[in-house]
């Protein structure tokens with residue numbers, strides 16, 4: 001009987017093993033995860049869970065009994081330290097496990113602030129795992145002062161939770177504008193205004209110079225413009241790195257993540273990868289996505305391919321973010337866009353449509369699920385949308401789907 005080992009018990013790992021069983025695989029499955037809890041969803045960590053509005057059990061993707069019922073050997077709190085691709089074994093704690101096929105779903109690691117600038121002080125938090133957020137949550141209280149480093153989605157979501165809980169928030173973004181790496185100036189402006197309306201002090205073009213502390217705890221920060229702020233805690237949201245260490249050590253090809261082909265196979269024919277850690281071909285380029293939908297869809301495609309389906313994974317990128325009472329939904333990828341068309345609705349409803357030449361490539365929709373849904377369907381069908389129609393909120397978008 002064949003044996004499949006999956007390293008990384010997160011969103012992709014859990015999806016992969018579930019799909020193996022639902023697709024009929026009856027061999028041995030071992031799912032190994034460093035964290036001490038069953039696979040869970042991360043998005044609420046910077047949203048409802050941090051706000052205290054979601055119970056721990058609701059984070060879990062499936063109850064632990066699922067893995068028992070499905071005869072999946074779930075090993076929690078165990079870290080794989082080496083892969084031997086020739087012997088086809090992995091080293092986990094003191095044990096050596098053999099595999100016929102191996103999948104890497106190791107996710108990503110947050111970038112940390114270096115100790116030289118105070119990154120190792122107490123009350124400096126990253127927002128990647130449950131343990132990070134459980135440690136941070138008690139600090140998020142009325143009247144506390146927070147510095148948030150980084151104006152990407154994680155930093156902005158943390159800022160929204162903190163502001164809602166009465167924390168005084170200063171958010172610094174080294175680039176000229178928040179969300180610069182991922183969105184158009186229109187989207188940055190929308191969220192800048194939203195946060196400022198909730199009292200968040202957003203400072204763009206300003207970086208962190210150094211953190212200062214007393215008795216090992218962070219108490220202040222000096223910023224690149226020479227100003228100082230007093231703080232009770234710091235949230236670091238300065239991006240993530242794909243977790244490629246094991247793959248590198250095993251000699252697999254790395255290219256902005258673990259390089260896989262369209263089927264999700266690495267440079268070793270017995271080893272596969274999916275989720276945040278994997279870079280894959282997409283419309284003639286190589287990309288890596290950091291999102292739940294990609295982790296699920298790619299992992300499921302890999303599971304089928306491990307069983308011989310030979311199925312090409314065609315990503316349909318989408319993403320969401322919740323800040324205050326605004327739901328942002330993003331369809332497509334905006335890389336290379338040269339024009340943005342604004343569709344403004346009532347109140348906080350708006351959408352920004354990205355074009356590359358005449359081709360619609362992405363939509364950012366704020367509190368506008370209809371614009372998101374129509375944009376997504378158009379993009380996935382390779383269709384475009386007349387900017388004159390998109391830009392006029394009086395014109396219904398639905399007929400665009402028929403053209």
Ligand code: FAD
Nearest residue numbers: 008010011012034042043079080107275276290291292295
């Ligand atoms: P992960 O879920 O990170 O799982 C990887 C697992 O592998 C981890 O548990 C890790 O401990 C384990 N591991 C790594 N190395 C080893 C080893 N050697 N041995 C054993 N175990 C190992 N996406 C969205 O689409 N929408 C959102 O709103 C959104 N919000 C987010 C908010 C936060 C705070 C965070 C952190 C992420 C958010 N994301 C969001 C991103 C999304 O959660 C990730 O893209 C997704 O979790 C990726 O799944 P994954 O399985 O690849 O990695």
